[in-house]
Amino acid sequence: MNDFQFHRPASLAEVFDLLESYGGDARLMAGGTALVQQMKQRLAQPGHVVSLGGLRQTPGLASIDAAADYHGAVRIGALCTHRQVETSPVVQRQIPLLAHAFRQVATPRIRNMATAGGGLVHGDPNQDPPPALIALGASVILTSAKGQRTLPVEQLFVDYFETAVRPGEVLTGILAPPLPPGAGAAYLKFLPRTADDYATVSVAVVITPGRNNTCQDVRIALGSVGMTPVHATQAESRLRGQPMTQDTLRACADAVAEEIDPLDDYRGSAGYKREMAQVFTRRALNQALAAAGQPGRPG
Amino acid sequence: MTYSLDVDCLTSIRHFEGRGSYFGSSEIMAVSDMNQTIHLRVNGAGHQLEVPARRLLVDCLRYDLGLTGTKEGCSVGVCGACTVLIDGQMAASCITLAVAVDGAEITTIEGLAQDGRLHPVQQAFIDYGGFQCGICTPGQVMAAKALLDINPHPSEAEVREWMMGNLCRCTGYYKILESVVNALGSKPEATPGGSSLDSGESRNDGVG
Ligand SMILES: Cc1cc2nc3c(=O)[nH]c(=O)nc-3n(C[C@H](O)[C@H](O)[C@H](O)COP(=O)(O)OP(=O)(O)OC[C@H]3O[C@@H](n4cnc5c(N)ncnc54)[C@H](O)[C@@H]3O)c2cc1C
Ligand code: FES
Ligand code: FES
Numbered sequence: 001m002n003d004f005q006f007h008r009p010a011s012l013a014e015v016f017d018l019l020e021s022y023g024g025d026a027r028l029m030a031g032g033t034a035l036v037q038q039m040k041q042r043l044a045q046p047g048h049v050v051s052l053g054g055l056r057q058t059p060g061l062a063s064i065d066a067a068a069d070y071h072g073a074v075r076i077g078a079l080c081t082h083r084q085v086e087t088s089p090v091v092q093r094q095i096p097l098l099a100h101a102f103r104q105v106a107t108p109r110i111r112n113m114a115t116a117g118g119g120l121v122h123g124d125p126n127q128d129p130p131p132a133l134i135a136l137g138a139s140v141i142l143t144s145a146k147g148q149r150t151l152p153v154e155q156l157f158v159d160y161f162e163t164a165v166r167p168g169e170v171l172t173g174i175l176a177p178p179l180p181p182g183a184g185a186a187y188l189k190f191l192p193r194t195a196d197d198y199a200t201v202s203v204a205v206v207i208t209p210g211r212n213n214t215c216q217d218v219r220i221a222l223g224s225v226g227m228t229p230v231h232a233t234q235a236e237s238r239l240r241g242q243p244m245t246q247d248t249l250r251a252c253a254d255a256v257a258e259e260i261d262p263l264d265d266y267r268g269s270a271g272y273k274r275e276m277a278q279v280f281t282r283r284a285l286n287q288a289l290a291a292a293g294q295p296g297r298p299g
Numbered sequence: 300m301t302y303s304l305d306v307d308c309l310t311s312i313r314h315f316e317g318r319g320s321y322f323g324s325s326e327i328m329a330v331s332d333m334n335q336t337i338h339l340r341v342n343g344a345g346h347q348l349e350v351p352a353r354r355l356l357v358d359c360l361r362y363d364l365g366l367t368g369t370k371e372g373c374s375v376g377v378c379g380a381c382t383v384l385i386d387g388q389m390a391a392s393c394i395t396l397a398v399a400v401d402g403a404e405i406t407t408i409e410g411l412a413q414d415g416r417l418h419p420v421q422q423a424f425i426d427y428g429g430f431q432c433g434i435c436t437p438g439q440v441m442a443a444k445a446l447l448d449i450n451p452h453p454s455e456a457e458v459r460e461w462m463m464g465n466l467c468r469c470t471g472y473y474k475i476l477e478s479v480v481n482a483l484g485s486k487p488e489a490t491p492g493g494s495s496l497d498s499g500e501s502r503n504d505g506v507g
Contacts, residue, residue: 005333006352006398029399036394037375039353049352051399107464109442110376112388113395195463196377 002045008054012061012170015050016145019168022048028170029053030079030118033110052079052115052170061172064088073138074098076174078117082129083108085116094178097185101132101204104189107196117171120153123161123228126198130157130229132187134221135204138176144169154221157228180217183208184292186284189223190276193267199224200267201277205284209292215239218252218285224267225260225277232256235281244289253282337401341366342410350397357381357392360407368408368437372466379465382438382445383407389445408437411444420444420482429478431469439465443479451483 009015019026027046029035030053038044056062062079066072074094076085085091086102105111105119105128119129120140133153140156142149142165153174156163165171179185189202202223210216218239220232235255242248262273334349341364348363360366360383372380374393381393384406411418420443423429430436439462446453446461453461458479467475 001353003333004352006335006396008398008401029396032396032399033376033391033394036355036396040374040394049396053399106376107379108461109379109382109389109391109464113390 001039002042002047004039004046005048006051007048008051010054012055012058012143012172013145015052015055015170016168018048018050019170020145022050023167026050028121030115031081031113032118033114034118034122034124052117055079064090066090066094070175071177073175073177076116076176078115078171078173080116082111082114082116082119086111091176095136095176097132097136097179097187097204097206098129098176101128101187104128104187104199104202116174120156120174121163121165121171123157123163124198125157125160125226125228126224127229128187128189128199128202128223131202131204131221131223133174133176134229134231135185135187135206135219136176136179137206137219138174140171141173141175142166142169143172148172150175154229154231160227179206180208182292183217184288184290186287186291188280188284188287190280198267201225201262201273201280203277203280203284205281205288207285207288207292209244209289213244215242215244215248220252220256220281220284222256222260222277222281225256225262225273227261227263230256230260232259232281234259239285249285249289250282253278253285256281335398335401337398339397339400339402340404342406348397352396352398354397355393356383356395356397356400356405359397360392360405366407366409370434370437372434372438377464377466378435379438379442379462380435382441382465384441384445387445387448389442406441406444408440411440418444419484420447420479423478423482424475427478427481428474429470430467430475435465435467435469439467439475443482446479447483453480455480 007018009018025047027035027044027049029049029051035044056079061077063077064080066074074090082102082105086099092099119127138153139150140153142151151164158164183206185206187204189199191197192200204221206219208217218236220236222230222232235252238255239248239252256277257274260277262270264270334351337348337350339346350359357369357371360369369383369392370380371393372378376391376394381391382389383392385400385403411421420440424440442462442465455476458476
């Protein structure tokens with residue numbers, strides 16, 4: 001690991017000052033589970049590491065609340081650990097999909113250390129929370145010395161390990177809306193190797209059945225199928241407004257193949273992942289429908 | 300000191316760098332290293348240390364403090380051999396910077412036995428044969444302690460989930476599972492003779 005200077009500011013204002021002073025030579029560190037590894041491998045060689053560890057007492061940064069001004073959404077502070085999200089009674093009650101997705105990450109030890117914000121800015125397309133957050137329609141709050149903006153999670157991921165976070169910005173929170181009334185959700189992580197592995201493919205689905213067994217709305221997002229997590233909007237449009245039969249569900253699931261571009265790696269060939277993406281999307285659709293109390297009618 | 304780059308280059312470099320005091324050479328810690336003063340409470344004892352920012356907690360414990368009970372297996376957060384408690388939370392010391400835990404309370408395997416008496420988890424690993432070669436054992440015991448601190452009588456399923464990140468090449472896991480499930484005497488009838496587990500004595504870590 002390269003030598004660097006370690007800073008542990010006690011306020012966001014100091015964080016912004018340090019980011020301003022050191023520019024591209026500075027890297028933020030939250031749980032450090034990703035950054036320390038990248039530094040060990042010299043994939044990252046910052047001259048200045050700015051720890052967010054001293055900010056856990058900053059209001060909202062390490063807490064989870066269902067604030068009234070967020071229209072029913074749950075606000076997850078960026079410094080909450082994965083384990084905090086997974087065990088939060090608010091998240092478990094209001095957005096069980098999210099508690100489940102965070103619980104699929106690595107092992108309890110890593111989840112104790114890794115933060116929700118650090119996980120998103122890491123930008124690895126194989127991670128578990130992003131597909132669930134995209135399917136929910138969640139957004140992130142990005143704060144800088146100049147102010148604050150919110151961005152839908154799907155727009156956060158720009159390329160392989162690259163996000164839309166601008167220099168000087170800190171991801172301060174995640175806004176996760178509850179499911180629409182009557183909707184069902186599922187997150188499936190295909191793990192053919194070991195229980196603590198990254199997914200070979202993963203799929204999150206949120207589906208809202210309408211009248212007469214039609215699909216009022218559906219959101220589908222996948223992980224491990226390309227350079228970024230993928231929001232499968234075209235597959236969704238195959239099902240939205242259509243009657244839900246096993247045929248239409250299958251057509252929708254098969255359509256995800258057009259929107260993904262998996263990488264060959266030791267978790268599977270691109271072709272295998274493409275097939276598994278279809279299989280797991282179909283399963284996730286059925287599971288989400290079952291959760292909504294309307295299992296897909298055999299067609 | 301020579302090492303060949305045709306082995307795992309990154310690993311060699313990492314070990315070369317991380318083990319400055321071990322090799323006893325000042326060249327190894329580059330002179331430009333910016334040392335920082337940190338304070339750690341390790342197993343109840345306060346330490347003030349001068350460490351470079353890149354010092355990993357596992358190296359700090361092993362080489363700066365001589366606490367070699369904490370092992371390093373994978374160096375990438377997967378195997379659990381390096382598990383310690385940081386302010387009571389189980390963490391991987393191989394991917395934690397020592398400077399990042401300045402001011403924290405660290406518990407290592409050396410801190411579990413009190414006054415010559417093994418911690419109930421340690422005793423259970425002996426009573427139930429929870430280890431063979433022993434390299435993973437400090438990590439297993441620390442992970443088990445972290446679980447029992449928050450859940451004194453976990454089910455087997457809970458132990459399995461909690462301990463999934465502690466790999467063992469020897470035991471086949473069943474003996475470890477048995478050790479943890481029985482550590483606090485939750486199944487006294489299954490306790491082998493000679494164990495003090497069901498003697499009703501309270502734990503020495505403030506729980507239960
Ligand atoms: C052994 C292991 C197994 C894993 N398995 C899985 C898995 O199965 N599924 C999965 O989803 N993930 C997995 N991961 C990845 C894990 O989720 C990430 O390492 C973790 O979430 C990163 O969070 P962190 O707080 O440690 O981030 P850090 O390492 O501190 O930072 C990560 C990146 O985000 C930046 N950053 C951090 N916080 C902020 C912020 N608030 N604002 C702006 N930028 C910020 C940093 O500069 C850095 O670039 C695994 C990791 C390990 C080590
Ligand atoms: S050595 Fe730290 S987890 Fe393997
Ligand atoms: S006892 Fe040998 S690795 Fe676990």
